[in-house]
Amino acid sequence: MRSTFNVLFFVKKNAEKKDGTAPIVARITINKKVSQFNTKQYIKPDDWNVELNRAKGRTAEARAINTVLDEIKNSLYNAYNDLTKKDIQVTAEKVKNTFLGIGVEQYLLMELFEECNILLQKQIGITKSKATYQKAEVCKRHLSNYLKTEYKRSDIDLREINHSFIVGFETFLNVQCGCNANTTAKFIQKFKSIVLTAQKNGWIQIDPFANYRITIKKVDRGYLNDDELKRIMQKCFSSERLERIRDIFIFSCYTGLAYIDIKNLRQEHITKGFDGNLWINTKRQKTSIKTVVPLLDIAQLILDKYKGLPNGVLLPIPTNQKTNAYLKEIADVCGITKNLTFHLARHTFATTVTLSKGVPIESVSKMLGHTNIKTTQIYARITNEKISSDMLLLSQKLKCSEMSLA
Structure with missing residues (x-):
């Protein structure tokens, strides 16, 4: 009964x-x-x-x-x-x-995190990038430090994780680790994915994230406008070092390639396309996604300028740290008040060089190596100049149609 x-x-x-x-x-x-x-x-x-x-x-x-x-x-x-x-x-x-969970098998958070990261590491170069794995490792380290600092433990049963634990980890990331709001949110997202794995396996019954909201704030990514880009391009530098960095930065502005992808660029990545013109055919190191970019005249001139470098290298690019330090010098010399970093060149390609000149966002997305057009929309900003020229064109069309009020 x-x-x-x-x-x-x-x-x-x-x-x-x-x-x-x-x-x-x-x-x-x-x-x-x-x-x-x-x-x-x-x-x-x-x-x-x-x-x-x-x-x-x-x-x-x-x-x-x-x-x-x-x-x-x-x-x-x-x-x-x-x-x-x-x-x-x-x-x-x-x-x-x-x-x-008393008297039954324990399922431990850090143990599961380690297993997930081992699987992630095996996918590097196939479906995941090295950067994704490295970020997961940093998140795991922060979580381990949180457990040791706040709970005096090296691990915790997944069934013990609750809303209070999550909020505590968020505070730890903000205060002890000095993470900003978006970095914290991304670490919490990763932590949540580990908890979700436990749920899918039936190891926990209650979702501790049920009443926790992860919010990522939109970041207005900077870019150079036409005037700023021209100032850097036309500046005569007394230092060969700064001229070299300027050239590589401009190459990125006209190709959209990230720092590491320019560093990896070799002659075999420059191929003749179906249209008879030269194209850059490579894979982004960050995502392993194929990217194809027609080689514009300015970019071609820069490659020609540095032809014949040893080891098949196409451009003489130093470390990322040194490059960004030199770019700050260039900004000072050229009167650029924006925070000039190498990644700003990629944003400039998306906004000033392509979208604002009428290149469709679908084409820009493909050239940037994005799999989702929403990612391109984050990088791209339509400038006032583009709006003005579009509306001027519309105004002319309306005049041609001879529409007027009675």
Whole structure:
């Protein structure tokens, strides 16, 4: 005969904390035998609806608590149903222990993170980039340091992760690691993907991210306008070092290639296209995505200028750190107030050199090696000059149509 099973929640008023909140306890009853545990949710007794077993009101805090309680209740019912299929003598204590993971196999966060990163490392150059793996390793290191600093532990059972743990990690990234809002959000996203893996494998029943929102703020990526680009191109430098860096920067402005892809550029990547013109055919190191760019005259002139370098190198580019340091000197000499970094050249290609000159965004996306056009939209900004020229064209068309008010 099937046993009677019930779950209810109550506030343990005699365990009230200094802030006036008290723990919400889950009580499991099977055949009049009781077992209970702390849900790790806290509420002020006056905010608790005794009859409904729920937090009162429609505040965000009340909804968050009720969502967790619903998940706990569903998980307890699932645990009970699973046990009844295996064991005739199901007790409240067995249901509680199954839910809490007591007496069952442990699934550890850092252990799972390490396994996921090993799989990720194997995909480098196939479906994932080295940079993606390196970022995952940094996230794992931050999470490990968070556990050691705040919990004095080297690992934690995945079932122990809750909203408080996530918020604590966010604070740790902001304060101890000095991460900005977007970097923090991306690390939290990676952490969430590990938790999602555990969920998909059935190792945890409740989603600790259910009431946690990850927000990535839009960043207005800079670029050089036509005037600034011309100033750098036409500047005569007394230093050969700065002239060399200027040339390579301009090459990037007219090809859209990132620093590492220019560093890797070899003669075999310059091929004659179907149209009889020279094209750059290469793969982006960051994503392993193929990128094809017609070689514009300015870019060709720069390649010709440095022809004959040893080891098949096409351009004499130093380290990224030195390149960016020299670009700051160039900015000063040319009166550029923007933060001139090498990656700004890629943004300039997307915005000033192509989109603002009427090149369709689909073509720009392909040349930048993007798989998603939304990524291109982040880089690209339509300038006021482009809007002005487009509207001037429209104005002329309207005049030609001789439309006028009666």
